[in-house]
Amino acid sequence: MRWDELSSEKCSLARALAVVGDRWTLLILREAFLRVRRFEDFQARLGIARRVLTERLAGLVADGVLRKVAYQERPTRYEYRLTDKGLDLYPVVLALVHWGDAHYAGPEGPPVLHRHKSCGHDFRSVLSCSACGGAVDPRDVEPHPGG
Amino acid sequence: MRWDELSSEKCSLARALAVVGDRWTLLILREAFLRVRRFEDFQARLGIARRVLTERLAGLVADGVLRKVAYQERPTRYEYRLTDKGLDLYPVVLALVHWGDAHYAGPEGPPVLHRHKSCGHDFRSVLSCSACGGAVDPRDVEPHPGG
DNA sequence: CCCCTGGGTCTTGTTTTAAGACTGATGAGT
DNA sequence: ACTCATCAGTCTTAAAACAAGACCCAGGGG
Numbered sequence: 155m156r157w158d159e160l161s162s163e164k165c166s167l168a169r170a171l172a173v174v175g176d177r178w179t180l181l182i183l184r185e186a187f188l189r190v191r192r193f194e195d196f197q198a199r200l201g202i203a204r205r206v207l208t209e210r211l212a213g214l215v216a217d218g219v220l221r222k223v224a225y226q227e228r229p230t231r232y233e234y235r236l237t238d239k240g241l242d243l244y245p246v247v248l249a250l251v252h253w254g255d256a257h258y259a260g261p262e263g264p265p266v267l268h269r270h271k272s273c274g275h276d277f278r279s280v281l282s283c284s285a286c287g288g289a290v291d292p293r294d295v296e297p298h299p300g301g
Numbered sequence: 302m303r304w305d306e307l308s309s310e311k312c313s314l315a316r317a318l319a320v321v322g323d324r325w326t327l328l329i330l331r332e333a334f335l336r337v338r339r340f341e342d343f344q345a346r347l348g349i350a351r352r353v354l355t356e357r358l359a360g361l362v363a364d365g366v367l368r369k370v371a372y373q374e375r376p377t378r379y380e381y382r383l384t385d386k387g388l389d390l391y392p393v394v395l396a397l398v399h400w401g402d403a404h405y406a407g408p409e410g411p412p413v414l415h416r417h418k419s420c421g422h423d424f425r426s427v428l429s430c431s432a433c434g435g436a437v438d439p440r441d442v443e444p445h446p447g448g
Numbered sequence: 449c450c451c452c453t454g455g456g457t458c459t460t461g462t463t464t465t466a467a468g469a470c471t472g473a474t475g476a477g478t
Numbered sequence: 479a480c481t482c483a484t485c486a487g488t489c490t491t492a493a494a495a496c497a498a499g500a501c502c503c504a505g506g507g508g
Contacts, residue, residue, distance in 0.1 A: 155348035156466070157324060157494095164412045166401030167331050167394065174397075177304060177322060177496090184314050188444065193455050201302040203497050208456065218404075229504045231454060239404055244439035245428035246400060247314065249392040250321075254313025257365075257386055263448030265311045271441045275432035281392035282429045285422030292391035294418045297335065301410030303497070304463095324465085340486050350466050355487060376473045378485060450508090457502070464495070471488070477481085 173217045174243065178202055178210050180250070183236075183243060186220065191233035219243065248279040320364045321390065325349055325357050327397070330383075330390060333367065338380035366390065395426045 161172035174180055178200070185196055197207055211234055214220040219240040222232045248268065255264035255278070267276040281290045308319035321327055325347070332343055344354055358381055361367040366387040369379045395415065402411035402425070414423040428437045 165331070166405060166411055166413070167398045168328065168401075169405040170397040170401035171324075171327055175324060175327060177318075177324075180318055180322060181315065184312070187439070194453085197455095201497095204456070204499090205458080206496065228506090229454080241439050242400055242403060244442075245426065246393065246396040248428060248442075249396045250317040251313045253389055253393060254315075254317035256389060258313060258316040259448070261448075264313055265447055266313070266444050267447040269443045269445060270430045270432060270435075270437055271443055273430060273433035273435065275430070277433075277437070278431040279392065279437070280429045280431050280434075281395060282427045283417045283420060283422070284425040284427050285417060286420035286424075287427075287434075288417075288420065290417055290424070290426070292334070292388050295391075295395075296416045296418055297413050298416060300412055300414040300423075301406070301408075341484085344486095348466095351468085351487070352489080353465065375475090376485080452507080453505090455503090457500105459500080460498090462495105462497080464493100466493075467491090469488105469490080472486095474484085476483080478479100 170246075173214075173219065174246070176210075178206060179214065180247065182207070182210055182214070183219070183240070183247060186234065186236050186240065187244065187247060191235055192231075193234075196234075214240075245279065249281070252278045317393075320361075320366065321393070323357075325353060326361065327394065329354070329357055329361070330366070330387070330394060333381065333383050333387065334391065334394060338382055339378075340381075343381075361387075392426065396428075399425045 157172075160168050160175070163169065174183065181200055182196060182202075185199055190196055190199060193207065193211070196202070196211070197204055200207075211220065215222055215234070218237055220234045221237050223235055224230050225233045251266070259265070269275065270277045282288060283290050304319075307315050307322070310316065321330065328347055329343060329349075332346055337343055337346060340354065340358070343349070343358070344351055347354070358367065362369055362381070365384055367381045368384050370382055371377050372380045398413070406412070416422065417424045429435060430437050
């Protein structure tokens with residue numbers, strides 16, 4: 155299977171990976187969630203090849219994850235902001251970060267903590283069930299065919 | 302930045318992506334969560350190049366996400382099973398699947414549903430706070446430096 | 449006029465990937 | 479014994495993606 159065929163799979167994971175599954179995209183989104191918005195800033199912070207950054211940003215705009223907003227005229231310059239669809243990726247990013255925290259942080263703890271403003275505490279993301287609200291264990295989930 | 306430098310970043314997202322951030326790994330793990338365990342089955346289901354599959358499986362074993370278990374002698378043959386560290390990736394996979402469901406499923410609904418056995422309902426994963434238990438909105442999270 | 453900034457494009461050489469043929473150990477059928 | 483099949487890989491070749499950095503263009507400032 156080639157990479158560009160992935161988006162035509164019916165599996166939702168495959169379709170999600172067609173958008174965010176390459177080597178750079180989630181790192182670009184990490185920066186976006188940290189409020190980085192401009193080409194030069196992404197490039198400098200990530201050390202990504204400029205051509206690749208151009209492609210990824212254009213792809214994310216085409217996929218509706220980012221949108222390009224002019225922040226000045228003459229010369230017109232654009233910045234990249236997360237759309238609502240992009241914000242919906244936050245659980246993915248946080249789940250990855252917390253997996254990294256759990257398995258790779260040293261004794262001094264994770265490099266970045268996340269405070270839940272509405273309750274005031276630092277937290278980890280917990281996978282919970284939209285139906286009963288309880289935490290979900292992987293062994294307690296049964297996939298079955300849908301639509 | 303080159304790919305092999307990613308694992309030496311201090312960012313937990315970067316470290317997580319050094320393990321699961323390439324084009325195939327999460328698809329391999331999807332199959333693993335569906336209880337696929339053998340080389341030929343992964344290969345046939347994913348249509349992945351055999352050389353790449355060999356590399357990815359070896360990498361995941363080296364990273365402690367899968368372990369190689371002999372399932373017969375003469376000839377000795379191995380299968381690949383998720384470790385606890387691998388099972389910990391389930392929230393990541395489910396978050397991606399549900400993002401795909403939310404943004405790419407057709408009117409007939411998502412192709413795969415997930416039943417929470419302990420409550421009996423199909424569910425979506427909800428990002429919730431380990432401190433207060435409530436659902437977390439991305440705009441309600443403040444990252445700050447940790448250890 | 450010259451240099452600076454921001455957001456790219458182009459070129460070149462290296463790495464990764466796709467596709468599929470081939471290998472090696474062993475068991476099953478005749 | 480001979481042939482075929484299974485499983486888990488390895489090898490080869492050509493195409494695609496990537497890294498690094500030079501270059502380009504539209505203004506603005508001195």
